[in-house]
Amino acid sequence: MANKLAALIAVIISLLGSVSCQASYGYGYGGYGGGNPTPPPPSSYPPTSPRPPTYPPTTPSPPAAGLRVGYYDDKCSGAEAIVREAVRGADAGVKAGLVRMFFHDCFVRGCDASVLLKPTEANPQPEMLGIPNLSLRGFEVIDKAKAALEKKCPGIVSCTDILAFAGRDASYFLSSYAIDFKMPAGRYDGNVSLASETLANLPPPFADVKQLKDMFAAKGLDTVDMVVLSGAHSIGRSHCSSFSGRLPPSNTSDMDPTLAAKLKGDCVSPNGADNTVMQDYKTPNELDNQYYLNVLNHKVLFASDAALLKATDTMRLVYAAAASQKLWQYKFGEAMVKMGGIEVKTAANGEIRKMCGFVNKAY
Template identity: 55%
Template sequence: MVAVTLPAILTVLALLGSVACQGGYGDGNPAPAPRPDAYPPPSQPPAYRPSESGPTAHLKPSKLPHLIPPTKSGPTHHLKASQPPTYPPTSPSPPPPILTPPPSPGDAEKKLKIGYYKNKCDHHVDVEAIVRKHVGSFNDGMKAGLIRLFFHDCFTRGCDASILLDPTSDNQQPEKFGIPNFPSMRGYEVIDAAKAELEAKCPGKVSCADIVAFAARDASYFLSGGGINFDMPAGRYDGNVSLASETLPNLPPPFAGLQQLEKMFADKGLDSFDMVTLSGAHSIGRSHCSSFSRDRLPPSATSDMDPAFAAGLQANCSSANGADNTVVEDHETPDVLDNQYYQNVLDRKVLFTSDAALTSKDMTNNLVRVYAIFPWLWQQKFEEAMVKMSRIEVKTAATGEIRRTCRAVNSKP
């Protein structure tokens, strides 16, 4: 049980104050709020199969290895990965990478709005309902992957669906082949299916970037049992550039310390509150043992992991044939997007150094304690943080396009 301390109470009051002062998102739309009747009651999709991997917010959410095979017509269907790539050797808390200057708010972000597609297609075409239908048809593992897909896309060149682009003769190493994404990233089939139906019913109008954002929102709804339910503004265009080399410098690694995490989030216009809040996505999905065993399991001298929990992980990670096994990120509620993650952080039963780092500073530690006590508060702030993240480096008609297929830019069909 988490003790209710004075700093924790002050943190709650500060958060509630920020909610009361929030007038909207800069486009005249109100902040997202729960809407009980927005969706039908979520069905309970099948749980993960042991081999499935979900999101890892470390890039992540949610967790490495096994790329969803592309459609047979895609240029990567012949690729196979027998062993997932791992992060290059590094110290537990490497210095922050050198990144491009943080993005500044611009007209593109302001043009995003709720209900953007209301009059874009024929009146009988409900764009968001179509995306929701496809998300709901997949299992929990794929839903978790969609949240991770959104996070990874937004942190590399902004929320522009650049992570979806397949390799070409001109660019054989797109984002999806970066170390944090390949071969662990999941969710491509969901986006493909939704895009195919939308192109048939409303051609050339719905961007892949918006589909990714809607899908992450809907996956959050389903995995939280309806507890996370918010409007996602839209109007993004799709990017034309996708480089694997840009993934490692931009995606927070699982071994990051707090200083590096704060800087990498700040580089995207997100603060420490957003960082702690979005880390709650580590309550779903699976991780490959290679993502945490080096710096978190014995004989590591820097890990503060609960000894019994570490012993259990060692047993689950051991493999006679050298396979990189997977384990759930949240040992208590592995298929539910909830605030259990924060109790796990306090109990020292989390996988990544980046998770444990959240208790290394008073402010972040107090926020972890608050979220462990008040699930409704975390849900509300998670909704707001997802919308805020969705505004990172948004493309416009001048800097992007509406792709005909999400796997290729229009100039290279």
């Protein structure tokens, strides 16, 4: 086992060397780093693993058509800084909500800020009222940034790009500045938003590996992207109803018994409320690779989290992320950029909203 662990570390160090050469698309890690993560204990590695688990070496995907880094430099100078300052002032829970909101927006009709549209007489059931979106947080941060940008550069910066920048910046702050990448921009805002489309497009907490792979593949994201983005479960809170089937007296869950007993107590509500708990019991407000250690130790909330150990390819990716925080941080930034290119709207089928909660024709 000692030889296997040594081989794993050697491969990861070699891979990280190639990653540092590929990172020209982002700000890099220059001095921020992620500390010295503790790899999972040797005894937890797969006993029949034919090779050390690693991420496949890749180069960053090019931005989606029409998107580019620095898009607003000559259109609204300082636009990205305005968004970052709005995010900076939010608490950790809201920052976590912004990362989640970016994901929930892009997975329904693509990255088009449709999740931000509010109910109107013409459309009383927009995405934000879909069951998976009822607990979304951070709308006020987007509105604050949009108001400042409309004052500075009216009609220039889309709500979709604001949300993409906010997801990036929240990741930056929650990772203690370690997840630091450039987000291409140039998206337009969509004008259709339907609550009925949320359940069909957003991966449920009870999904198995096949369902997760299929739902990510439908958005142009691969298995690596899926496992890497699952690391966002290192932050934020979850309603107990999302994992109640994994708690005692269930005899089918592989959740750590001590954690399961604690969660059972935390989820008890005298008035029947659907309590919330931290998704990461150990570092709840830090976007780090602790999530993957939690997966290996059976200390995660969702069946979809536990499912990552039930397929060889996803299991290997979990081990790689658990062993190297810096590698996972790089891959997370890469996956966020790739996700930000899903079904991007253009001037031909989108608009630049005056207010993020309403399409322009409402004015």
